Amino acid sequence: MKIGKKWLATLALTVGVGLLVSACGSGGQQASGGSAAPAGDSKVYVVGTDAAYPPFEKMEADKITGFDIDVIQAVADAGGFKIEVKNTGWDPLFDGIDKGNVDLGISAVTITDERKQKYDFSEPYFDANQLILLPEDTTVTKLADLKGKKIGVQSATTGEQVVKKAFGDTYEGIKGFDDTPSAVDDFFVGRVDAVVADNAVLQDYAKKVKDKKFKLIKDDSFEVEHYGIMVKKGNADLLNKINQGLKTIKENGKLKEINEKYFGQ
Amino acid sequence: MDWSVVYDYRELFIRGVWNTVLLTTVAVICGTILGLFIGLGKMSDKIYLKAPAAIYVELFRGTPLFLQILLIHTAVIPGIWGLFFPEAKVPEALFSGFVALTLNAAAYIAEIFRAGIQSIDPGQMEAARSLGMTKGMAMRLITIPQAFLRMLPALGNEFIALLKDSSLLAIISTPELGYAAFNIAKNTFERFPPYLTSGAIYLVLTLFLSRVVVRGLEKRYTPK
Numbered sequence: 001m002k003i004g005k006k007w008l009a010t011l012a013l014t015v016g017v018g019l020l021v022s023a024c025g026s027g028g029q030q031a032s033g034g035s036a037a038p039a040g041d042s043k044v045y046v047v048g049t050d051a052a053y054p055p056f057e058k059m060e061a062d063k064i065t066g067f068d069i070d071v072i073q074a075v076a077d078a079g080g081f082k083i084e085v086k087n088t089g090w091d092p093l094f095d096g097i098d099k100g101n102v103d104l105g106i107s108a109v110t111i112t113d114e115r116k117q118k119y120d121f122s123e124p125y126f127d128a129n130q131l132i133l134l135p136e137d138t139t140v141t142k143l144a145d146l147k148g149k150k151i152g153v154q155s156a157t158t159g160e161q162v163v164k165k166a167f168g169d170t171y172e173g174i175k176g177f178d179d180t181p182s183a184v185d186d187f188f189v190g191r192v193d194a195v196v197a198d199n200a201v202l203q204d205y206a207k208k209v210k211d212k213k214f215k216l217i218k219d220d221s222f223e224v225e226h227y228g229i230m231v232k233k234g235n236a237d238l239l240n241k242i243n244q245g246l247k248t249i250k251e252n253g254k255l256k257e258i259n260e261k262y263f264g265q
Numbered sequence: 266m267d268w269s270v271v272y273d274y275r276e277l278f279i280r281g282v283w284n285t286v287l288l289t290t291v292a293v294i295c296g297t298i299l300g301l302f303i304g305l306g307k308m309s310d311k312i313y314l315k316a317p318a319a320i321y322v323e324l325f326r327g328t329p330l331f332l333q334i335l336l337i338h339t340a341v342i343p344g345i346w347g348l349f350f351p352e353a354k355v356p357e358a359l360f361s362g363f364v365a366l367t368l369n370a371a372a373y374i375a376e377i378f379r380a381g382i383q384s385i386d387p388g389q390m391e392a393a394r395s396l397g398m399t400k401g402m403a404m405r406l407i408t409i410p411q412a413f414l415r416m417l418p419a420l421g422n423e424f425i426a427l428l429k430d431s432s433l434l435a436i437i438s439t440p441e442l443g444y445a446a447f448n449i450a451k452n453t454f455e456r457f458p459p460y461l462t463s464g465a466i467y468l469v470l471t472l473f474l475s476r477v478v479v480r481g482l483e484k485r486y487t488p489k
Contacts, residue, residue: 091451118454156451170276175358175438176448189343190355
């Protein structure tokens with residue numbers, strides 16, 4: 001019994017100290033790991049995405065597919081580098097780029113000034129605008145009409161930002177969800193009065209739920225957003241390769257072809 | 266690390282504390298009442314009372330609260346409303362939270378009640394019965410008051426667990442304290458300030474529960 005207790009205490013201490021050391025040391029380890037990695041074209045770049053945002057990215061069985069995935073594959077082919085796509089989730093995508101275990105992110109990320117302070121972005125590859133999902137018989141014609149109503153958004157997306165801009169950072173009616181489909185679910189159940197999200201995502205969803213009645217409206221105050229591919233601040237080498245690839249697929253019509261595939265009528 | 270986000274988003278924290286306290290209080294009260302009946306059911310010699318109570322406890326104790334929350338919020342409650350109150354608005358996440366926490370807590374509290382009641386010497390019950398009390402009367406007047414005192418530490422534990430577990434409701438965007446931290450962290454890219462702040466608030470709340478509420482109850486119900 002006595003030995004058992006001691007053993008347990010030692011284990012607890014080891015784990016505790018280990019955690020501390022690893023927490024303190026992670027910065028240094030990464031730096032050395034980065035310099036030791038072989039340079040050149042043999043490197044496989046890890047692409048992070050949040051595969052819960054159809055049609056941009058979604059899981060199909062155990063495969064990640066979608067508009068963004070087709071784009072980044074085409075960019076990589078054109079830019080002459082190899083990639084491996086991982087479903088990191090939204091928040092860990094940003095953390096992963098910070099820490100260096102994700103090299104680039106493509107996840108319908110809007111280029112904003114705030115994000116530009118922390119990350120570098122490629123040239124835009126898609127233009128998006130926000131739409132408001134509303135009941136079919138609504139009298140609402142613009143975002144301002146929703147004052148006092150409950151509005152579902154995906155947390156930390158542009159949808160949430162425009163609602164916050166209109167009604168304040170701590171507006172009680174904002175219901176932040178982990179993903180857009182959950183917000184849309186709660187809209188059809190009737191728990192929120194509206195959803196503000198990207199046009200492509202809402203239109204894609206709308207195609208699937210034909211039996212339900214709703215309408216999508218556009219508010220003129222919403223600015224057009226540009227999606228960009230994100231890399232760690234200062235990673236000019238990778239950013240150049242990406243921009244090179246993007247330029248090629250814009251010129252040779254490949255990007256247009258992917259666009260048609262997902263958003264053509 | 267920018268701690269000013271805590272001040273900027275203070276309303277989310279204030280609302281979060283209020284909802285966390287409200288959720289926990291309601292779930293504790295409703296869960297205790299429901300738990301008492303389920304606990305008594307489990308001790309009954311009638312199989313039609315005993316079996317459902319036992320199944321209930323195993324189901325809610327044997328599956329993750331996280332799944333129960335998702336199931337209740339996204340399927341059970343919309344389903345019930347669709348069937349029985351198609352005209353009415355489906356209640357919000359806060360209501361799903363009450364239901365999930367209450368049902369889950371009741372399973373644990375039922376076991377606490379059973380343990381407490383069974384710890385009372387059967388001689389007490391026999392003595393009460395020989396004085397002419399009915400079984401229900403003896404249970405109500407003799408056994409449960411004594412059992413309650415013995416159960417208080419275990420109930421205190423359960424209340425604290427419930428308060429902390431309410432943070433799981435963040436996933437269905439219930440505006441409680443965990444959601445506040447989660448949402449602020451997502452929006453501001455600050456991690457330490459929102460998470461540590463909500464952690465500190467949880468600690469204050471649980472300390473208050475254990476030091477003031479549970480200890481106060483123990484003092485009050487201890488015979489002098």
